[in-house]
Structures are given as structure tokens and as C-alpha cells.
Amino acid sequence: MATGPSRPQLQHLVLNVRDIEASERFYELLGFERSGTLEGAPVEMRFYRGAEDRHHDLALIQLPDPAGAPPVPEWKMFTEQPGIAHLALAYPDRGAWLAQIRHLQEHGVDFAVRGDHGMTHSAYVVDPDGHGVEVLYDLPEEVWAGDVNAALSYFKPLPTRGPKSLEDNVDYPVFGAEPAAD
Ligand SMILES: [Fe+2]
Structure with a gap:
């Protein structure tokens, strides 16, 4: 029986x-399909899902006065501005992810950052409003679970353009697996 608050899961983003x-x-x-639209409201709002069994993972709301909005900010991994630094989308496996980043590049979407983390391999793109979107696949648990912090802190930058940006090395470093020094 639960004795306290249960753990939440991030459910959708608007x-x-x-x-x-x-x-x-x-x-x-990026692979989303529209699953619905908000009816009977004074805003234009659309809902999107990744998997078929989801009602929505993402929603978009049209600003009523886009001309009055601030200019689209330049996206950087780290910034002095408050707000969302980036959102991340996971694809089911390495093959799906490789196809996805190729698809993006073929459609003219630049990679702002491309690289290997200790727990994901990632390409970062920027949406029309300047939101960073990390496109990733998760590495097997056994490569990061031994030292989560080390895996989270690891980053190997890779080329952001051309065929080399679509290459993927599966010789994953394993964190926390080194035998104790004697
Ligand atoms: Fe991330």
C-alpha cells in the first residue's frame, strides 16, 4: 500500500x-500525428501523439497576436534566459532513430548539436519558435546504470552536418564498470 506521494511521469507538453x-x-x-483539435474555445489548439495508443503527447496553441510576440530567440544548450532549455523525444530503437535523423536532414532541418551522451545518442534541432528539441535513442541500461552521474556528465560532440553527422558508434562506454584499481 502506498504510504506517500507516488512518482509522476511527464505526460505531455503544450x-x-x-x-x-x-x-x-x-x-x-519529427513523427507526430495530429490526434485532435480543441473545440469550443477561443484559441486554436491542436493535439499530437507519437504512438497510436496515446491521446496526446504534445499540443500547440496558436498565439492570438504573433506579431506582438518577442523575436524568436537563438537556441543554445545553455543560456541565461529562464524557461525550457530543451525537450527530448525518444525513438524506439537505434534503427528508428537513425532513420529519423536522416529524415530530418533530408528535409533541411539542421542539427544545432549532435553528440553522444553516456545514456543517449542525440541530435538537437530547433523548432520554429526557438525551442530546442533533443532527438534521441536510449542506450541499454547496463551501460549507464553502474554510475548514472558519470553517464549524465559524459558528452562527446560529433559533426552536425553532412554524412558524418548521421554516423553512430555503438562502442558505448560503460560507466561504473571499471575494476577497482589495486
Ligand atoms: Fe536532454
Whole structure:
């Protein structure tokens, strides 16, 4: 029997956007499909899902006065501005992820950052409103579970353009697995 608060799971994300058509095209390139629209409300709001068994993972709301919004900020991994640094989308396996990053590149979506973390391999793209989106696949638990902090702190930058940005090394470093020094 539960004796305290249970652990939540991040369930969906809602973004206010300057141009809902441009944002929809971007998120459809990432594999989302529209699952519904909000009816009977004074805003244009659309819902999107990854898997078929989801009602929505993402929603977009059209800003009523996009011309009055601040300019789209330049995305950086680390910034002095408050707010969302990036969101992350996981693909089911390495093959699906490789196909996805190729698909993005073929459609002219630049990688702002490309690299290997200790627990994911990732490409970062930027949506039309300047939100960073990490496109990743999760590495097997046995490579990161031995020292989660070391895995989280590891990053190997890779080329962001051209065919080399689509290569993926599966010789994953294993964290916390080194035998004790004698
Ligand atoms: Fe991330």
C-alpha cells in the first residue's frame, strides 16, 4: 500500500507558438500525428501523439497576436534566459532513430548539436519558435546504470552536418564498470 506521494511521469507538453502551421509541419517531420483539435474555445489548439495508443503527447496553441510576440530567440544548450532549455523525444530503437535523423536532414532541418551522451545518442534541432528539441535513442541500461552521474556528465560532440553527422558508434562506454584499481 502506498504510504506517500507516488512518482509522476511527464505526460505531455503544450507549446504556445507563433505559427501553428509551421510548428505542425515541424513536429510532423519529427513523427507526430495530429490526434485532435480543441473545440469550443477561443484559441486554436491542436493535439499530437507519437504512438497510436496515446491521446496526446504534445499540443500547440496558436498565439492570438504573433506579431506582438518577442523575436524568436537563438537556441543554445545553455543560456541565461529562464524557461525550457530543451525537450527530448525518444525513438524506439537505434534503427528508428537513425532513420529519423536522416529524415530530418533530408528535409533541411539542421542539427544545432549532435553528440553522444553516456545514456543517449542525440541530435538537437530547433523548432520554429526557438525551442530546442533533443532527438534521441536510449542506450541499454547496463551501460549507464553502474554510475548514472558519470553517464549524465559524459558528452562527446560529433559533426552536425553532412554524412558524418548521421554516423553512430555503438562502442558505448560503460560507466561504473571499471575494476577497482589495486
Ligand atoms: Fe536532454
